[in-house]
Amino acid sequence: MLSTIERLVPADQRAATSILDIGGGEGAMSIGLWQIGFRDITMLEARPLNIEKAKFAGNHFHAGIQFKLTTIEDFLQKNDKNYDITLFMGLLYHLLNPFEILKSIGLLTNRHMIIESALAQPRLNGFDNRADYSPSxxxxxxxxxxxxxxxxxxxxxxxxxxxxxxxxxxxxxxxNELQLLEGKNPPKDFASNSRMIALASK
Incomplete structure (x- = not known):
C-alpha cells in the first residue's frame, strides 16, 4: 500500500498532500506515511485502546499526526474538510450502511481511495426471480x-x-476506476481472493 502511494505522489508533493486514514487501528499506516514525507495526516479510530497505542507510536516516531477518537459516522457528520487520499482499510465489511458511508467518503476525497476488505465468495447460480425483475x-x-x-x-x-x-x-x-493491488507474494487470504485491496481513483 505504501509503495502505491509513493508512486502516486512525488516526494516533493507529499508534505502538501492530505491523507485521511479511516479506522487506522494502532497507527501503522499513518506512521508509515509520515516516515515517507506526508505531513497532513488525520487518523480516525473508534476504540480508545487502539488510539492510545497509535498516539504512543506516533510520539516515538515524532509524527505530527492528528489522531481522532471517533466513529466514522460521527466524523462524517462534523467534517468540513476534503482530503486528497483516503485510506479505508479493513472497515467496509463492518459497516451496516455501506452505501451511505461510501458516498460520504467519495464526497470528501479529492483523488484516490485505498480500499481493503474481506470478500464473500458465494456459489451462486442465478435467481429464480422473473428475468425482467431480478437482482444483480x-x-x-x-x-x-x-x-x-x-x-x-x-x-x-x-x-x-x-x-x-x-x-x-x-x-x-x-x-471512476478500481485497480486491484496485487503483490508478488500476497498473504494467503489475498491470494485466495478472500480479501482484496484496491486503488479507487477519480
Missing part, C-alpha cells in the same frame, strides 16, 4: 462476529461484500 450478482452476506476483539467492528454483525458489490459501491461513491 452484487451482494452482501451476513456473518455473526463479536465486538469484544480490538480489531472487530462495533456491531456483532458483519456484511461481507462480494467483488461485484465492491465495484458497485466504489462507482456509487464517485470513483
Amino acid at each position: 450478482d452484487a451482494g452482501f452476506f451476513v456473518r455473526i462476529d463479536t465486538v469484544l476483539s480490538q480489531t472487530a467492528g462495533l456491531s456483532d454483525f458483519e456484511l461481507w461484500p462480494n467483488m461485484a458489490a465492491v465495484k458497485t459501491l466504489v462507482q456509487y461513491a464517485g470513483f
Whole structure:
C-alpha cells in the first residue's frame, strides 16, 4: 500500500498532500506515511485502546499526526474538510450502511481511495426471480462476529461484500476506476481472493 502511494505522489508533493486514514487501528499506516514525507495526516479510530497505542507510536516516531477518537459516522457528520487520499482499510465489511458511508467518503476525497476488505465468495447460480425483475450478482452476506476483539467492528454483525458489490459501491461513491493491488507474494487470504485491496481513483 505504501509503495502505491509513493508512486502516486512525488516526494516533493507529499508534505502538501492530505491523507485521511479511516479506522487506522494502532497507527501503522499513518506512521508509515509520515516516515515517507506526508505531513497532513488525520487518523480516525473508534476504540480508545487502539488510539492510545497509535498516539504512543506516533510520539516515538515524532509524527505530527492528528489522531481522532471517533466513529466514522460521527466524523462524517462534523467534517468540513476534503482530503486528497483516503485510506479505508479493513472497515467496509463492518459497516451496516455501506452505501451511505461510501458516498460520504467519495464526497470528501479529492483523488484516490485505498480500499481493503474481506470478500464473500458465494456459489451462486442465478435467481429464480422473473428475468425482467431480478437482482444483480452484487451482494452482501451476513456473518455473526463479536465486538469484544480490538480489531472487530462495533456491531456483532458483519456484511461481507462480494467483488461485484465492491465495484458497485466504489462507482456509487464517485470513483471512476478500481485497480486491484496485487503483490508478488500476497498473504494467503489475498491470494485466495478472500480479501482484496484496491486503488479507487477519480
